Amino acid sequence: MTTTTTRSPADVAISVAATIDDIFAMIDGWRDLLQSGLTSAGELTAETVDALSETFAVPAVTGETLLTGAGFVAAPGALSDAEWHLAWWLGTTGTPRTARRLATIDDPAHEQFRDYTALEWWRVPATTGARHLTGPYVDYVCTDDYTVTITTPVVLHGAMVGVVGADALVDRLERVLLPVLRAGETPVTLVNASGRVVTSTDARREPGSMLRDDGLTAAVRALSPEPVRLADGTVVLPCGDTSLALVVGR
Known part of the structure; x- marks a missing residue:
C-alpha cells in the first residue's frame, strides 16, 4: 500500500x-x-x-x-x-x-x-x-x-x-519548485511581488503571465508577513522574505 x-x-x-x-x-x-x-x-x-x-x-x-x-x-x-x-x-x-x-x-x-x-x-x-x-x-x-x-x-x-x-x-527553477508545490494539499501558484507567475501547479498559468484580479494583485503586492484571506477564500502566503508569495485556492 x-x-x-x-x-x-x-x-x-x-x-x-x-x-x-x-x-x-x-x-x-x-x-x-x-x-x-x-x-x-x-x-x-x-x-x-x-x-x-x-x-x-x-x-x-x-x-x-x-x-x-x-x-x-x-x-x-x-x-x-x-x-x-x-x-x-x-x-x-x-x-x-x-x-x-x-x-x-x-x-x-x-x-x-x-x-x-x-x-x-x-x-x-x-x-x-x-x-x-x-x-x-x-x-x-x-x-x-x-x-x-x-x-x-x-x-x-x-x-x-x-x-x-x-x-x-525559470525552467530550472520549475524542476526544483514544482515537486514542492505539488506536494501541497491544494493547487498553488508562486508569484513575485508584482503578481507575475513564476510557476504553478495549474498548467493554464504560464511563467511570466500576470494575475489580473484587483483584490488578489493588491494582496500579493502588499506581501503581508501573515497569510491574507480574500473574500472568495483565496489565500496569499508570503514565502519568507524572498518577496515571493503563494496563491492558494484559485
Missing part, C-alpha cells in the same frame, strides 16, 4: 523560501566580498572588479547550480577607467559546464548600447537600497529565455557603486 503525504500551504511556502534563501545567502556573500575587496583596493578599476567578480561568478555558473549567470554591474562613473562596465559570466549547457564572459557594448554612442540603469534589476535596488527579485522575464541580453534575476546593491563609503547578482532560468 502506498501512502501519499501532503503538506500544508504554510509548509510549502517554507520550502520555497528555503530554496530561494540559499541563492540570496550566496549573493549576500558575494556582496560582502566585493565591498571588502574594493575597499582594500583603493582606486576602483575595471580590472579590479573583474578579478574579484570572476572568483565567485565562474564557480557559481559551472557547478551543480540553478544559476545561469552571475557577476557585478558597475554604476555609471563608479570606475576610474570605465564609464559603463559589466563583469558578468554565463554558464554553458554542455557537460561539463564551462563559463564564458558576457560580451557587452559599453559605448553610449553605439547604436546597440543599452542603458542597464533603466532595467528593473538595476532600478529597484538603486532606488530602495535593498535586494530585489526581477522576473520572470525574457532576458534578451543573456539567454533569450524566461529568467529570474536577483540583485543587491554594493555600497562603498555610503554610495552604491554597482549591483551584484545572479540569473536563474
Whole structure:
C-alpha cells in the first residue's frame, strides 16, 4: 500500500523560501566580498572588479547550480577607467559546464548600447537600497529565455557603486519548485511581488503571465508577513522574505 503525504500551504511556502534563501545567502556573500575587496583596493578599476567578480561568478555558473549567470554591474562613473562596465559570466549547457564572459557594448554612442540603469534589476535596488527579485522575464541580453534575476546593491563609503547578482532560468527553477508545490494539499501558484507567475501547479498559468484580479494583485503586492484571506477564500502566503508569495485556492 502506498501512502501519499501532503503538506500544508504554510509548509510549502517554507520550502520555497528555503530554496530561494540559499541563492540570496550566496549573493549576500558575494556582496560582502566585493565591498571588502574594493575597499582594500583603493582606486576602483575595471580590472579590479573583474578579478574579484570572476572568483565567485565562474564557480557559481559551472557547478551543480540553478544559476545561469552571475557577476557585478558597475554604476555609471563608479570606475576610474570605465564609464559603463559589466563583469558578468554565463554558464554553458554542455557537460561539463564551462563559463564564458558576457560580451557587452559599453559605448553610449553605439547604436546597440543599452542603458542597464533603466532595467528593473538595476532600478529597484538603486532606488530602495535593498535586494530585489526581477522576473520572470525574457532576458534578451543573456539567454533569450524566461529568467529570474536577483540583485543587491554594493555600497562603498555610503554610495552604491554597482549591483551584484545572479540569473536563474525559470525552467530550472520549475524542476526544483514544482515537486514542492505539488506536494501541497491544494493547487498553488508562486508569484513575485508584482503578481507575475513564476510557476504553478495549474498548467493554464504560464511563467511570466500576470494575475489580473484587483483584490488578489493588491494582496500579493502588499506581501503581508501573515497569510491574507480574500473574500472568495483565496489565500496569499508570503514565502519568507524572498518577496515571493503563494496563491492558494484559485
